[in-house]
Ligand SMILES: [Zn+2]
C-alpha cells in the first residue's frame with residue numbers, strides 16, 4: 001500500500017537515533033551541541049551522580065535521566081535547543097564521563113520508566129532527609145501519583161542528613177531585596193505558618209516593623225543566589241531567632257520529590273537492584289523499552305475515530321479533525337461516509353517503532369488510516385492543524401483517486417489544497433514545471449531532498465491549476481491526468497512512479 005507522509009518542518013531529530021540539542025554552560029561558551037541519547041545520559045550521570053558509590057544506584061539514575069529526557073524533550077525549544085546543561089534541566093558534564101558511568105548506561109540501554117503509556121516525570125533530588133515530598137507540592141498542576149509522600153529509611157540509615165545555617169536579619173533582608181522580594185523594615189523573626197504534607201515549610205511569616213508573607217521556596221532561592229547554595233539546603237527545617245541571628249535547623253537537600261539520590265545509593269549498598277530502587281521511589285511505574293501498559297482508547301466522532309492513550313488531552317484533536325473533515329467535504333464536494341481512523345501515538349519512540357518513519361515525518365496516511373506523532377509535540381511546534389489537514393486531505397484524495405494517478409500529483413495536490421486552505425496561502429506562482437524523481441518523494445534518507453520534492457510537486461500542481469483551472473485539476477483525481485499533462489516531457493520523469 002502506498003504511504004503518504006507529511007514532513008515536519010522545523011524538527012531537527014536525527015532519523016537514525018534519538019539525539020538532544022544541549023546548550024552548554026557559559027563556562028563552555030553557551031555552545032549548543034548535539035548528543036545522541038545514550039551519550040547525553042552518560043553526561044548527565046557524570047554531572048548528577050558522579051559521586052555515587054554503587055552501580056545499581058547508577059543504573060537507576062541512568063533510567064531516571066533517560067526518562068526525564070524522553071519526557072521533557074524540547075523544553076527549551078523556543079530558544080533553539082532541547083536542554084540546558086544546568087540543574088534547571090539536568091546537569092551535564094560530558095568531560096567527566098568514565099567507563100563506569102558508561103557501563104551503567106549500557107546496562108540499561110534504552111530503558112525508560114513508564115506510567116500509563118507515557119514516560120514518567122522522573123525527577124530526583126539529592127537527599128529527602130527521611131521523607132519524600134509530593135510532586136504536587138512543588139508543581140501544583142502536576143498529576144503524577146507516583147510522586148508521593150512516603151518515608152525513606154534508607155537515606156538516613158547512616159547519617160541523619162541534618163544541617164544548620166544562620167544569618168543576621170540584615171543579611172537575609174538584603175538577599176530578599178536583591179531578588180526583588182519584600183521584607184519588613186528591621187526584620188526580626190521568621191516563622192513557618194504553613195507546611196506541605198511531608199512537613200516541609202511552605203509559607204513563612206516575616207515580622208519586623210510590619211509583616212510579610214513569603215513562600216519558603218522564594219526565601220531559599222534568594223539566599224542561594226545571594227549567599228550560596230549551601231545555606232538552606234531544603235525547605236525541611238525549623239527556624240527561630242536567637243542571639244541576634246535567625247537560625248535554621250533542617251534535613252535533606254533539594255526539593256525531595258522523586259528519587260532520593262542518597263537513599264538510592266544506600267539501597268544499592270543494601271543489595272537492592274536498580275529496578276527495586278526505581279519501584280521504591282516511583283511506585284506504580286514500570287521499567288521497559290516500550291510502554292508496558294500500552295492501551296488504546298477509541299474516541300468516536302463524526303466520521304472520525306481517534307485511537308489514543310491520552311483520551312483527555314486528545315479530545316481536542318478529535319474536534320479539530322471533525323471540523324477539517326466537514327470543511328473539506330463541502331469545499332471539494334466529495335461526500336463519503338468512510339470513517340477516518342487517526343492513531344495518536346503517546347510518544348515519538350512508539351510512533352517511530354510502529355511506523356518505521358524517522359522523527360522528521362509528522363504523520364503518514366495509508367488508506368483511511370492516519371498515524372500521527374504525539375499531538376502535544378505537533379501542537380508545541382504549531383503544526384497540529386496543518387498536519388491533520390494534510391493527512392485528512394490525503395484520505396479524501398485516496399478515496400477518489402484513479403489507480404494510475406502518479407505520486408507527485410497526489411502529494412502536490414494535497415500540498416496545494418492545504419496552502420489554498422490556509423488564510424495566508426502561498427501566493428507566489430512558482431515554476432510552471434519543476435521535475436523531481438518520484439524517488440525523492442518516497443525516500444526517507446535525505447530529508448532535504450524530500451522537502452524539495454514536496455515543494456516541487458506542489459509548485460507543479462499549482463501551475464496546472466493556474467493553467468487549467470482548479471475545478472479541472474480536481475476532476476483529474478478520479479479521471480486520471482489528461483494525455484497532454486501525462487505526456488509533457490517534464491512530467492514523464494515524475495510520473496514514472498511505483
Ligand atoms: Zn533547562
Ligand SMILES: [Zn+2]
Pocket residue numbers: 127128129130131152154155156260262263
Ligand atoms: Zn531519602
